[in-house]
Structures are given as C-alpha cells and as structure tokens.
Amino acid sequence: MEFSEGKNIYVQIRDRLVDQILTGMLLPGDKIPSVRELAVDLEVNRNTVMRSYALMEQEGIVDNRRGIGFFVSSNARQRLTQEEKEIFLKQELPRLVHQAKVLKMLPADFKDLFDQLNENQNENKQ
Template sequence: MKMPLDEGKLIYMQIADSIEDEVISGALNEKEQVYSTNQFAKLYGINPATAAKGINLLVEEGILFKKRGIGMFVAEGAKDRIVDKRKRIFVEEYITRLIHEARKLNITKEELLDIIRSYEGGDK
C-alpha cells in the first residue's frame, strides 16, 4: 500500500488519495478495515495527526466509517462515491481547461473528438 510521497501535495491528501485508489482498484472492499493512523504514521514516517486528518477527510465524505474501539472501515457504496467525485474533479480540472484551450486554438468539437478517438486504446 505504500506509495512515494509527493512534496508538491499535502501529505494528508496523499493518504486520502491512496486509500481511495485502493478502494477503486478493489484492493480494499466495502466493510474492510483500513490501516490505522498509527500504521500510516509508521509506514510513512509522519505524525499520526497528519494521517488522521486524511482518514477523517474520508469519514466526512462517507468513504470510511469508524467502529468504535476497532478502527476505520470502507463504507458501503464508497467506490461509487469516489468514482463520482473523481469524475466531477476530472471535468472541472481537465475537460473545462481542454475546451477553453481548444476554443482559443479554433479546434472544432469534431476535431477535438477525432483527437480523443485517436488516443483511445493507447494508440499514441
């Protein structure tokens, strides 16, 4: 589960993203327990409070839930919630910018779709 930390991104966000990635990939399933804050802290050599911040973010989003005295677990429907959230972010961060840049370059919708289709299946 350990991923390299990116100095350009907040560590607690990276912890949350890594848990989400594990859920999306199927490495973590609904009702499965995730690492504790202390396990994350030891794994990455970080403060447990930093790890807790990432985990608590996912609790607030309904991705994880706490079983008192036992630990944190993946919530039912977590994968769908993560995918929906990431699709929204993808549109906001990438597609909107892509469309604006295409307009500046006078790339038509049809040309843009042709470009996208040419990349489907890893052709380029």
Template sequence: MDFLDKKAIYLQIADYVCEKILLSQWPPGERIPSVRDLGVELEVNPNTVMRTYDFLQQKDIIYNKRGIGYFAADEAPARIKSFRREQFLETELPRFFRNLYLLDLRLEDIEERYKSFIETEFNANKA
C-alpha cells in the same frame, strides 16, 4: 510515497486511500490500515493520517467501528467516483483541453495513448 508541493499531504493520502478502495485492494466492508500502520507505511505523522481519516469519514467513504478500526463504507466506490469526477471535470479537464489546444494535439492521438495506458497499467495487473 512521494508528495507533491501544491496539494496538502492529508489530501494526497486521501487520494491514495481512495485509489486502494477503487482498485478493490481495500474492498468495501473490509478493515483498512490503522492510523498508526498507514503512517508508518507512508512515512508520515499519524496526526496527518488521522486528518485524512476524518476527512474521508465526513465524505462517508470510511467509517470507524470504535475499538476495532476503520472500514471502507459499502458505498465508498460510488462516492469516490462521484467526488473525483466532479473534481476532474471542474479543475483538471479545462487545463487538459487548454494544453491540447496550445500543443495542437488531436483527440485521436490521445485516444491511442489512453488505450495503450489502460492495457499496460490495468490489464497487466489482472493477469
């Protein structure tokens, strides 16, 4: 995984875990990779993954069954969407609108590209 400089690594890993849950690759109620396994997969220190899992437990997105492992919570998709919507609307959307204005882009142009993106990225995965 390639990490960005401007965001803490544990939060980037949290985004990765949340995306896996939202895409149903790690469904609610199912066991997710152990701290050690995810650390190996992402090539990070297990302590960083542990920090991620602690963060996600605080958000009630995952939970720990002692001695068994970590699991995606039943309400994880709804909680993730709520949390990420709030973040998007407060931080990313204002920057996006600013760029639209500064670059003199029309919403129609964005809509066409959005539809193409969804078709390419997500509908191709369903086939």
C-alpha cells in the same frame, strides 16, 4: 512513500486510499490500516494520517468504530466514482481542453487515453 511537493501530504494519503478503493484493492467493509500503523508505514506523523481519515470520513467513504478502527463504507465506491467523475468533468476536463488547444496537441498525443477508453467501452458491451 514518496510525497510530491505542491500537494498536501494528508491529501496524497487520501488519494492513495481512494485509488485502492476504486481499483478494488480495498473492498466495502474492509478494515483500513490503523492510524498508527499507516503512519509508521508511510513515515509520517499519526496526526497527519488522522487528518486524512477525518477527511475521508467526512466524504462518507470510510466509517469509524471507536476503539476498533476505520472501515471502507458500503457505498464508498459508488460515492467515489460519482464524486471523482464530477470533479473531473467540471474542473479537469475544461483545463485539459484549454491546454490541448494552446499546446496545439494532436489526437496522436492522446493515443494511450483512446486505447483505454475503447477498452472500457468494449468491457461495457460484454
């Protein structure tokens, strides 16, 4: 895995798993890769993966069964959707609005976003 600079690796690993949970690639009750397995796979140290898993356990999105492994907790998706949405609305959106202002961006610049939002809304109606 290619890790970007400017963001800690253990957070990026957490983000990757969170994304897999939100997209449904990982379902509640699923076993996530063992600490050692993922470490080898991503070419990082065991301890770094451990740190990601500890973070996710603290967030209540995975459960830990000693000697067996880590599992996606039953309410992970609901918890994450709520948590990430709140972070987005309170932290990212204000910064985004400000940036749109100073960069004088126009609706056309956000076409891709509009399309996605409309798609979400249509799926909601059905």
